[in-house]
Amino acid sequence: MRTARKGSVEMPAFVRQLVKETEKRVSSFFKGGRGGAAEGEHPAEGEREEVIPSPYLDRPVLDKLTEEGCTRWGLTYALGSMQGWRANMEDFHNCVPQLGGDLSDWSFFAVFDGHAGNTVAQYCSQHLLGNLLTTGGMGPEDDPEKVKDSIIEGFLQTDKHLQTVARREGWERGGTTVVATLISPFYIYFANCGDSRAMLCRSGQVCFSTSDHKPYSPLEKERIESAGGSVCLQRINGSLAVSRALGDFSYKGAENRMPSEQMVSPEPEVCVVERSPADEFLVLACDGVWDTITNDDLCAFIHNRLQVCTDLRDVCSQVIDLCLYKGSLDNISIIVLCFPGAPQLSAEALHQEAELEDLLESKVAEIYEEFCARGEEPDLLSVLTVLASSVIPGLPPGGGIQSKRNCIISAYYQQREIHKPTVPNVSACLEK
Numbered sequence: 001m002r003t004a005r006k007g008s009v010e011m012p013a014f015v016r017q018l019v020k021e022t023e024k025r026v027s028s029f030f031k032g033g034r035g036g037a038a039e040g041e042h043p044a045e046g047e048r049e050e051v052i053p054s055p056y057l058d059r060p061v062l063d064k065l066t067e068e069g070c071t072r073w074g075l076t077y078a079l080g081s082m083q084g085w086r087a088n089m090e091d092f093h094n095c096v097p098q099l100g101g102d103l104s105d106w107s108f109f110a111v112f113d114g115h116a117g118n119t120v121a122q123y124c125s126q127h128l129l130g131n132l133l134t135t136g137g138m139g140p141e142d143d144p145e146k147v148k149d150s151i152i153e154g155f156l157q158t159d160k161h162l163q164t165v166a167r168r169e170g171w172e173r174g175g176t177t178v179v180a181t182l183i184s185p186f187y188i189y190f191a192n193c194g195d196s197r198a199m200l201c202r203s204g205q206v207c208f209s210t211s212d213h214k215p216y217s218p219l220e221k222e223r224i225e226s227a228g229g230s231v232c233l234q235r236i237n238g239s240l241a242v243s244r245a246l247g248d249f250s251y252k253g254a255e256n257r258m259p260s261e262q263m264v265s266p267e268p269e270v271c272v273v274e275r276s277p278a279d280e281f282l283v284l285a286c287d288g289v290w291d292t293i294t295n296d297d298l299c300a301f302i303h304n305r306l307q308v309c310t311d312l313r314d315v316c317s318q319v320i321d322l323c324l325y326k327g328s329l330d331n332i333s334i335i336v337l338c339f340p341g342a343p344q345l346s347a348e349a350l351h352q353e354a355e356l357e358d359l360l361e362s363k364v365a366e367i368y369e370e371f372c373a374r375g376e377e378p379d380l381l382s383v384l385t386v387l388a389s390s391v392i393p394g395l396p397p398g399g400g401i402q403s404k405r406n407c408i409i410s411a412y413y414q415q416r417e418i419h420k421p422t423v424p425n426v427s428a429c430l431e432k
Contacts, residue, residue, distance in 0.1 A: 053087070056329060060085045064320060066313040071097045074340040075107060075183065080316025081333040084288065084324060090114035091286055091333040092125035094180070099133070102140050108132075109335050110180035113196050113286035115240075120247035121176035123162055128178065131157045142184045148270045151182070151191045156259055159246045159266035166249060175240075175247030178268065179210060179284050183337075188275055188282065193268040194242045196286045201299045203278045209295050211269065212287075213244040220244075227254040229263040236263055244268070281306070282337040285319075288330030292323045293398070301398035306342055307349035318403065325402040356394045357407050363387060364411040372419060383412050 061083035068078040077097060083089040094110040108129055114121030132138070135157075137150025155178070165171070177194020190198050192210035199209040213220055215231045220243035224236055229251070232238035236251060244265045251264040260267040281302060289298070301322065305315045320332045367386050371378035387408060388401055396403045 055087050056085050057087055060324070061089075062324075064317055066316065067095060068311070068313050069095065069097050071107060073105060073185075075337060076312060076342075077109065077335060077337045078312035078316050079333070079335045080313065080320050082320050082324075082331070084332050085329040086331050088118060089331055090118040090121055090176075091288075091331045092118070092121045092176075093333060093335065094125055094129060095335065096129065103133075103138060105185050106138070107183040107337075108180065109183075109284055109337060110178060111196050111284045111286055111333050111335060112176045112178055113194065113288075113331070113333070114174065114176040115242075115245075117174040119171055120162065120166075120174040123165065124158060124176055124178060124246050127161065128154065128158050128180070131155075131161070132182075138182070138184075142186050144187055144189075144272045147182065147184075147187075147189055148272060151189060151270050152267060155191065155193060155246070155266055155268045159259065162247060163249055163252075166247070171247075173250070175242075175245040175264070177213075177242055177245050177286070179286075180268075181282060181284060181337075183275075183282075186275055188273045188279075190271045190273070191268040193244045193246065193266065195290075196284070197290050197295075199283045199295050199299065200273060201280045201282070201303065202276060204280070204299075204303055206295045206299045207279075208271070208273050210271065212290075213242060213265075213269070215241070215243045217243065223261060223265065224263045227257060227261060227263045240264065277341055279339040280342045281339065283334065284337075285334040286331060288328050288332035289319065289323050289334055291330065292326040292328045297398035299398070301396055301403065302336060303343055304349070304396045304398070306338070307344070307346040308353045310345065312336060312338060318399075321406065322399055322403045325405050352394055356392075356404070359392065359394070360387075360404055360407050361411040361414075363390065363392070364408060365415055368412070368415040368419065377419075380409065380412050384408065 063082070065081045066079060068076070070076045075097060077095060079093055079095055081091055081093065091114065092112040094108060096108040098104055099106045099108060110125070110128065112121040112125045132151060132154030135150040135153045137146040177196045178191070179196035179198050180191045181198055182189040188200065190208070190210055192198060193213065195212040195214060197210050197212060200207045214234070215221060215224055215236045216234045221231050224231055224243060229236050235241050236243065240248060240251060244267065246266050248264045252259065252262040254262055259265065283298065283302065298319070302315060302319065305318055309315050316334050316336055319334050323332050364383060364387070367383050368378055371382070384405070392401065395401060
């Protein structure tokens with residue numbers, strides 16, 4: 001039986017206020033790096049200023065898409081996705097907790113991180129699973145070698161079909177990375193093509209993670225150069241930051257070379273891990289997550305959050321907020337899959353969380369009072385700066401002070417309300 005709920009969650013107003021206070025600085029930073037005349041300068045007479053569209057917004061889009069569901073054999077999952085600072089949302093996903101027919105006990109999940117547009121990512125999210133299933137290598141016998149070969153063939157077929165469509169529709173640019181998992185009754189299959197990443201946590205530790213495909217990796221660089229390309233500024237021909245992807249056909253034109261031998265390879269790296277009762281949770285996420293947090297820190301953070309959150313979607317939302325606060329400027333998408341052995345709600349952890357939030361509220365009150373005693377009204381960034389330099393025990397493992405910023409922001413606005421100057425009641429004074 002499959003159950004699922006979807007929803008769109010808006011960021012609280014006080015978080016939007018924080019963004020409003022910082023967005024000018026971020027916007028100025030990016031605008032200063034564009035082509036054309038700098039602020040205060042004017043192009044020379046007769047010259048035409050070149051305006052290069054920024055890939056970033058002046059303020060981030062903070063609304064989140066969330067989804068959750070479960071399987072009849074005990075897997076639960078949740079998705080969280082947010083556009084963030086990027087000018088466009090280019091991430092897509094698949095959440096299929098139960099496949100049909102003979103594969104009713106199998107699950108498929110994937111994150112597609114598009115670049116140079118979202119067309120390729122959207123196409124692949126609609127067709128990859130179907131191409132995997134038509135290879136015929138997946139069945140009740142669950143032969144790991146057959147399944148691995150089928151996954152590779154499914155990726156290559158998807159890229160081949162995509163190229164036909166791209167030529168017909170006139171898609172000149174664009175590609176997508178893919179990180180996916182197939183979960184069978186006995187194995188977990190990981191397929192990675194690009195720099196999104198999957199991570200499996202077992203007994204509170206990172207048990208497995210996929211490897212990112214970057215142009216500067218020795219084997220990737222060797223293939224790129226053999227196909228006539230170069231690696232400059234850690235990018236293919238100084239432009240593309242990933243070395244494997246679906247699409248990106250302008251990098252796949254070397255003659256007499258197989259698809260997997262092109263500058264950009266569509267072949268995924270496929271790994272298989274035997275399932276264990278100690279399996280706790282699995283994470284699929286785009287580089288908007290991994291650019292800001294390590295495997296170990298994310299494992300520790302999610303492990304802790306599962307003990308204090310009743311809704312798995314809240315865990316995804318907290319990871320997204322953490323990455324945003326740690327400086328992620330990309331689209332942010334994450335899928336968390338929990339096995340029956342995942343951490344459960346803990347009365348002790350809930351008590352510690354409540355104590356931590358009480359401590360943070362009292363710290364914010366102390367800081368606010370200190371500023372007021374000097375005749376100053378602190379802004380939010382001043383309070384956050386003081387707190388960041390303080391030693392605060394009990395912060396969530398892997399998350400640090402950034403993971404409690406929503407609590408801090410809420411406490412700040414409570415203090416501002418408390419210290420709001422009282423306005424005399426004019427009508428009452430006149431009556432006297």
